Amino acid sequence: MKLVSRSAWGARAYRLPNGxxxxxxxxxxxxxxxxxxAYTDRAHDTCDDYVRQIQAQHMDGNGWSDIGYSFVVCTHGYVYEGRGLYRRNSANGNTTLNEQxxxxxxxVGSSGLTKPTDAQLNGARDAIEYCREKGPAGTxxxxxxxxxxxxxxxxxxxxxxxAGAPRPSAPQEEDPLAGMTKQDIYDAVWKTDQVAAPDTAPDRKTNTNWQPQSYLKDIGNRVRSLTVTVAAQSAAIHALAEKVGSGVDTNTVVAAVEKAIADAVVKVDIDVTQNQES
Ligand SMILES: [Zn+2]
Ligand SMILES: [Zn+2]
Structure with missing residues (x-):
């Protein structure tokens, strides 16, 4: 809390005994x-002038023994100590209400600046919590x-x-995907990726019904193809390892590896062909 003590804002001494x-x-x-x-906002270095003016009005105009309020919150969120936590205020209308x-x-004014600033609401919330914890005060x-x-x-x-004097929330960043369906997102990606994406998609240039989903399906096919390729190479290497120890010549080993890879490529071709969209 940005508390400004009485000495810091230059308060006059309160009158005894009532103060x-x-x-x-x-x-x-x-x-x-x-x-x-009426009130107009002002630079913060003049806020304490205004607080002293309120005190003078209450002491000299109303004849009170001090500024009437317990605390005063400026638009910049500073909390000026008035009568503070322990001395009874004189602002709520009568002694019973002041005591309560x-x-x-x-x-903030009834004209001019009529709505509190966010900094001020935070300052007021600080003052409320301060009163509750140190006063103490109820809720x-x-x-x-x-x-x-x-x-x-x-x-x-x-x-x-x-509404419970909530702290103002920080402004939220707008979510660019808010309210979009998956379809909307696919379409948006397609529209912005027209140069980068199409050549990787099967039949993009000849199929006028080509859809962005085809690109996703193509990616799926490629992942499956890679799985097949890796499995085939793994098997070939496994076979190679077994034959190294048994006196088989190098040509036989190379032929075995090439056949395994060729089998995998055929599988890839079949896989893509079978999953292509018409
Ligand atoms: Zn201020
Ligand atoms: Zn009032």
Whole structure:
């Protein structure tokens, strides 16, 4: 989590005694808020200016003892410590509601920038998990509008938090084969391989009904042919080994090997011929 401590963002000291009021029990969960005013995105090095401005508005305008929120999340995913984990917030509407849940503000407006960024959703998720683990807080999630008459936190954030505040997923690479049948893929390969593939396919040039499947069948035939050839050569070599020790002359051995290979070639021819498509 990209946590920005109060000293790091230049928070003013909170007023005593109310600013130091602790929570009296474990929080039920986390409520989200938005600014409820116009907001435009800004460079991150000016985000802390805005957080200080919110604090000034709450302390000088509303007369509160500190910024009202527990945490504030900017569009760049940084989490600014407001009242933090242990001091009761003053943003949820009344003391009972403040006591019940943490208050996390997403710096998003009711006009201008109205949808949180992915970095901001990740930051808000970080803040929620931080509250749960260190607060501690329960798993309840909602918005300012839950149990209080307000449009806060706006529809986009409210829909997100009620969906369980999921982390945004990384954009998926589009699968180029999505939705294609095997037939589509054969055809696509054939269309792009017209120069490279055809000469290896039997009867490609004379058979106008030649299909890409013929090429695959041809490959199958070649594999079977190789199997036959290897078996024949293996047998010939085996025979050679037996005869080396028995005084048979070289010509006899060579003739035996040539005959075995010739037999294999005949088998290959037959195999291809019998499996050719008409
Ligand atoms: Zn609110
Ligand atoms: Zn920022």
């Amino acid at each position: 130091a009021t602790p929570y009296s029990r474990t929080r039920r969960g986390v409520k989200l808020h938005y600014l409820g005013t 849940d943490y208050a996390v503000l997403l710096m 309840w999630l909602g918005g300012h509008r839950d149990g209080y008459a307000t449009s806060c936190p706006g529809d986009p954030i409210y829909a997100w938090v009620k």
